[in-house]
Amino acid sequence: MTRVHDMGGRYGDGPVVPEPQGIVPFENDWHRRALALTLAAGGLGAWNIDTSRHARECLAPKDYARFSYYEKWIAALADLLVAKGLVTEAELAAGTAEDAPPHPRLFRSEAVTPALAKGSPYVRSGGAPAFAAGDRVRARLPARNALVPGGHTRLPSYAAGQVGTVVLLHGAHVFPDANAHGLGEQPQSLYTVAFGAADLWGAPERAGDEVTLDLWESYLERA
Structure with missing residues (x-):
């Protein structure tokens, strides 16, 4: 289910304007x-x-x-x-x-x-990870919650179906797709995956730019 907040790569929303450093934490x-x-x-x-x-x-x-x-x-x-x-x-x-x-x-x-x-640590004990650093993986297509139709997911639509490289392993973490809907924590291995900006956007700001995403194991398959 497409949601209005999933804005990455969408045309018509204008450029991202970074806030200047040192601003007051609360504008109002x-x-x-x-x-x-x-x-x-x-x-x-x-x-x-x-x-x-x-x-x-x-x-x-x-x-x-x-x-x-x-x-x-x-x-x-x-x-x-x-x-x-x-x-x-x-x-x-x-x-x-x-x-x-x-x-x-x-x-x-x-x-x-x-x-x-x-704070609220979300690290949990879990099984052995299916992927290792350096593995090529593909993000699930479509980018949706596989447990609850129209439910919460942390997989952005612009990454769905794209191939990237696992660069970091973070152990098992609470799975948001389940936790958001009262289905328990269902912890899964969490990875940082690097995608080529040219693969995602077609025209990157600079050659060699990457986009890194923290993605749960069920979002991924071996490429």
């Missing part, structure tokens, strides 16, 4: 609050990072195209809160929560810094 003050709300809601344990990514991908295309970065975060967060029964549509419309006891996993301010410092 409400961006800071948007991040805080997202962290606080995530700390309730009702979903994982892959679920939240999928929620952003599922925004209506017209909204995804016009929303700024943090507007996408807030819109997807609102959808998740309603879907998980943590907030009602009436509460969102009113901007006020109904009387309810505090959530047992309420994410208090003093817990934020330790939680961010700890």
Whole structure:
């Protein structure tokens, strides 16, 4: 399923304009609050990072195209809160929560810094990798979730069917295509695969340019 966020190599979206170095982390003050709300809601344990990514991908295309970065975060967060029964549509419309006891996993301010410092490692134990550094592999075609129709995947469409070279092995990691949909972590070997920019785009910026992608084992087959 093609999603509006899968923009790599798509014509008509204009050039990528890098932000200047040393900019203020939050352009507007409400961006800071948007991040805080997202962290606080995530700390309730009702979903994982892959679920939240999928929620952003599922925004209506017209909204995804016009929303700024943090507007996408807030819109997807609102959808998740309603879907998980943590907030009602009436509460969102009113901007006020109904009387309810505090959530047992309420994410208090003093817990934020330790939680961010700890991070969320996604390395897991798993079987032996099927590929080694130097192996030539082909990315699965089409680029879709093989478990859930229209589901979340980290395989970009511009790489689907393309041949690249395994350059790094990262061990087994949580498989996002399953984790985003409540199907368990199903860890798989994760690889960094290098693709020739000329193979992907046809006209690279410079001869010899490469694009490297971190891809799960089920995305790949031996070329």
